[in-house]
Amino acid sequence: MPELPEVETVRRDLAQVLVGRQIKAVEIRRAATVLGVSIAFRKKIIGARIKNVERRGKLLILLLSTGDALLFHLKMTGQLIFCNHKTVVAGGRNLPEIGALPNKWTHLLIKFDRGTLFFNDQRQFGYSRVVNKNEMEKIKAKYGVEPLSAQFKFAEFAKNLARRTTAIKALLMKQEFIAGIGNIYADEICFAAKVRPTRHANSLSLTEQRALFSAIKKILTSAIKFRGTTFSDYVDGAGKSGGFSKKLKVYDRAHKKCLRCGGIISKIRVGGRGTHFCTSCQK
DNA sequence: CTTCTTGTTACTGA
């Protein structure tokens, strides 16, 4: 599922190929994928140039020359893939890992002079929308601290943990608290910090708080380096799978041996989500 | 057929 490292990988890929390009045409195949009125969406973005590509949490932001922002949320199965016209094959653009584009899950196409941005989404939870500067600031403000930014500081993190009673994993996934962590990385972060996902946030010792703080940065940074995790549908901006899947230590390893201590990985539900942890070395 | 998967939000209750 696209979490911070996956969205960041797509952001970097798209920034390289989209900045400076002008939107020439838009094809909306599924109206519900575009929030608001389709005609207005089209009118606002056609002719605009892409000034920059940003990310806030799991939200991808294309800044336009008009001052508006074109947003994409991939939710669980969204893909955002750019193809130039050199890869044209019969019926579409052919990519080695996902086949020809557009396909039956392509809901939106943004067309440039040489190339097209395809928005695919099997589960149809993902969306695109256009917002003005004011709306953009409001949306950004709702998210919590970016864990890989200089604003993510231990003192404030520890203070916030101490005043919360909820399970630590549920807190890690709360976007208003920290932006960008989802189910896979929450499990991996707890494992790296040797903390059980069920522990109440306010029960962590100073040592555990520190371990968690550094695990957040370490796991997310490493996942970006390996271009994200492909569990089911995620691909990068060029349609390729992520390399962090091979680095996962606990996620989807129920009943298997712990790679650190040899204990058994257990699977339970925390906050309504499948949760994996080692019964021996996560205290 | 049932059960499981997840990011986000709406809703409930404290």
Next chain:
DNA sequence: ATCAGTAACAAGAA
């Protein structure tokens, strides 16, 4: 007002 917990959403895989 703030916090915590859960159901709902969609569609496909097993």
